[in-house]
Amino acid sequence: MAKPVSIEVWNPNGKYRVISTKPMPGTRWINLLIEQDCRVEICTQKKTILSVEDIIALIGDKCDGVIGQLTEDWGETLFSALSRAGGKAFSNMAVGYNNVDVNAATKYGVAVGNTPGVLTETTAELAASLSLAAARRIVEADEFMRAGLYDGWLPHLYVGNLLKGQTVGVIGAGRIGSAYARMMVEGFKMNLIYYDLYQATRLEKFITAYGQFLKATGEPPVTWKRASSMEEVLREADVISLHPILDKTTYHLVNKESLSKMKKEAILINCSRGPVVDEVALVEHLKENPMFRVGLDVFEDEPYMKPGLADMKNAIVVPHIASASKWTREGMATLAALNVLGKIKGYPVWSDPNRVEPFLNENAPPPAASPSLVNAKALGLPVSKL
Numbered sequence: 038m039a040k041p042v043s044i045e046v047w048n049p050n051g052k053y054r055v056i057s058t059k060p061m062p063g064t065r066w067i068n069l070l071i072e073q074d075c076r077v078e079i080c081t082q083k084k085t086i087l088s089v090e091d092i093i094a095l096i097g098d099k100c101d102g103v104i105g106q107l108t109e110d111w112g113e114t115l116f117s118a119l120s121r122a123g124g125k126a127f128s129n130m131a132v133g134y135n136n137v138d139v140n141a142a143t144k145y146g147v148a149v150g151n152t153p154g155v156l157t158e159t160t161a162e163l164a165a166s167l168s169l170a171a172a173r174r175i176v177e178a179d180e181f182m183r184a185g186l187y188d189g190w191l192p193h194l195y196v197g198n199l200l201k202g203q204t205v206g207v208i209g210a211g212r213i214g215s216a217y218a219r220m221m222v223e224g225f226k227m228n229l230i231y232y233d234l235y236q237a238t239r240l241e242k243f244i245t246a247y248g249q250f251l252k253a254t255g256e257p258p259v260t261w262k263r264a265s266s267m268e269e270v271l272r273e274a275d276v277i278s279l280h281p282i283l284d285k286t287t288y289h290l291v292n293k294e295s296l297s298k299m300k301k302e303a304i305l306i307n308c309s310r311g312p313v314v315d316e317v318a319l320v321e322h323l324k325e326n327p328m329f330r331v332g333l334d335v336f337e338d339e340p341y342m343k344p345g346l347a348d349m350k351n352a353i354v355v356p357h358i359a360s361a362s363k364w365t366r367e368g369m370a371t372l373a374a375l376n377v378l379g380k381i382k383g384y385p386v387w388s389d390p391n392r393v394e395p396f397l398n399e400n401a402p403p404p405a406a407s408p409s410l411v412n413a414k415a416l417g418l419p420v421s422k423l
């Protein structure tokens with residue numbers, strides 16, 4: 038039996054009981070729930086990753102909806118507990134929902150929300166930061182400086198790679214992959230090669246137009262290519278950034294074999310999900326290829342790193358902070374709360390989950406809709422006409 042979990046309660050007399058498994062940034066999300074007659078309970082337990090038992094204890098006998106986190110295992114057990122407590126809605130405070138068994142949720146009539154759109158640019162900016170940091174060896178150079186080892190300018194000191202004119206490869210050119218590609222192409226005049234199951238038409242048009250602009254001003258144009266296989270990207274790109282969802286098709290997409298196809302001095306960035314990369318194979322590859330560099334925001338056995346990774350000078354590692362800008366995290370909390378609220382209140386689902394601005398405008402009440410429910414169709418929920 039799990040120990041009772043500590044909670045902070047807002048609006049104790051509210052009609053609907055909504056739980057957040059973590060304190061979340063900002064207060065707008067709390068106020069929006071309170072204004073709509075919700076009693077908000079926030080778990081304040083000093084434990085980073087809550088177990089299924091902890092969450093069952095939080096749900097208790099009566100719970101209308103839960104806002105949860107990507108570190109939690111939302112499967113059959115939790116959705117049946119939520120349904121028994123009368124719950125109709127769950128939202129991840131994340132765009133990725135590989136921690137959620139959506140079929141199980143649908144079986145119990147529970148809507149599953151996520152938070153796309155609000156984190157696209159912030160996440161792409163971290164991928165771009167890691168790309169630059171790896172190309173210019175910023176972390177190694179910073180450590181050298183702090184260790185008091187710098188005794189004067191030298192021609193060979195921390196020489197890295199110039200990005201301009203090189204090829205950036207994107208695997209998974211959806212919202213974040215496309216935003217990252219635009220940053221690297223426009224910001225550093227790199228050429229793009231991408232692989233995705235779908236054509237990234239807007240991205241292609243943008244690069245074509247930018248290439249024409251550069252040409253008209255006498256500069257070499259940037260180019261794009263949609264690869265017919267991931268291997269083509271691996272072979273041709275100098276910097277490769279991974280942005281697919283995590284599912285069966287992308288598990289260990291980058292493994293020993295795919296790493297061996299990449300250029301010896303390539304840079305690999307992962308801001309998607311850890312298991313997209315076989316981290317054991319990556320550590321071996323980093324050992325054998327000291328000029329190969331990697332920037333990782335996510336890890337296969339998060340929060341742990343595979344043995345040897347932390348010792349690698351050619352790896353930059355950060356703790357899953359890609360969406361960690363204040364505006365984005367507050368926005369994610371708002372969208373997650375509104376997903377849950379919308380289902381509790383019987384609102385329709387928003388017609389375009391990527392058009393999130395109306396929900397984030399602090400100067401106007403949000404639309405009466407759930408911003409993004411991934412099983413809306415399966416549950417037969419109506420779509421907002423707004």
Ligand SMILES: NC(=O)c1ccc[n+]([C@@H]2O[C@H](COP(=O)([O-])OP(=O)(O)OC[C@H]3O[C@@H](n4cnc5c(N)ncnc54)[C@H](O)[C@@H]3O)[C@@H](O)[C@H]2O)c1
Binds near residue numbers: 281
């Ligand atoms: N590190 C972080 O903090 C962070 C932040 C946000 C998102 N993410 C991760 O990034 C993912 C992508 O987010 P998004 O908003 O860009 O989603 P998205 O759905 O817009 O893009 C995902 C893209 O991956 C493509 N894809 C799917 N399977 C593929 C395959 N087998 N090969 C190649 N491409 C494939 C899809 O077609 C789609 O275009 C999320 O699912 C999440 O896991 C991580």
Ligand SMILES: O=C(O)[C@H](O)CO
Binds near residue numbers: 130132134156360
């Ligand atoms: O999927 C997500 O949204 C991230 O991993 C956290 O922002």
